[in-house]
Amino acid sequence: MSFACLDCRKSFKREFLLSMGCPKQMSCPDCGSPAYNFGRHFKAPKKTDIKQWKKVRFLFEHGFWFQRIYDKANRYQIIEYPKTMEGAREFVEAYKEYAIK
Template identity: 65%
Template sequence: MPTPYNMAFACLGCRKSFKREFDLADGCPGQLVCPECGGPAYNFGRHFKAPRKNDLKQWEKVAYLFEHGFRFQKIRPTRDSLESVPYPDTLAAAKEFVETYKAYALKPISDE
C-alpha cells in the first residue's frame, strides 16, 4: 500500500500555506501554483509550521531560510543519530543557522 504524505506548500507573497497529499513513489513537485495569487507556492515538506499570516517577522525568516536552501528539511549533523537540529525562532538566529548548517542546504528549486 502506498503511503500518502501530507506536504506543506507556502506562498511567500500571500503568506499562506496549504497542504497537499502525495504518494512519494509518484514524486512530489517542488512548487505549485498558489490558489490565492497564482504565483509560486513552494514545497516546504512535511515539517513546516506556517506562521500566522500577519506575523511578518516570522515570514521574513521563512523566506530567508528558503532562499538559502532550508525548506524545513530535517538536519541531522550527528552521525548515527536521529536527533535533528531545531529551526531558528528569529531572523537573527536564522542568519547564524544558515551559516552553521550551509553544508545541509538544498539546491534551489528550478523554474519549470
C-alpha cells in the same frame, strides 16, 4: 505536504503518493504565485506575523526548505529550525552544507 506562498503568506497542504513523486512547487490557490513544497514538517506562521514570514523567506532563499537536518556530532539528533531572524542567520552559516542547491 505543506506548500507555502511567500508572496501572500498562505500555507496549504496537498496529498501526494511519494512513489509517484511530489512537485517542488505549485501555484498558490489565492494569488497564483509560486508556492513551495516545504514538506510535511513545516509549520507556517500566522499570515499576519510578518517577521516570521521574513525569516521563512530568508531560510528558503539560502537553501533551507524546512527539510530535516540531523546533527552528526550528537547522535543524529534533529536540529531545530531557528525562531528568530538573528538565529536564522547563524543557522544558515552553521549548516550551509545541508542547504538545497
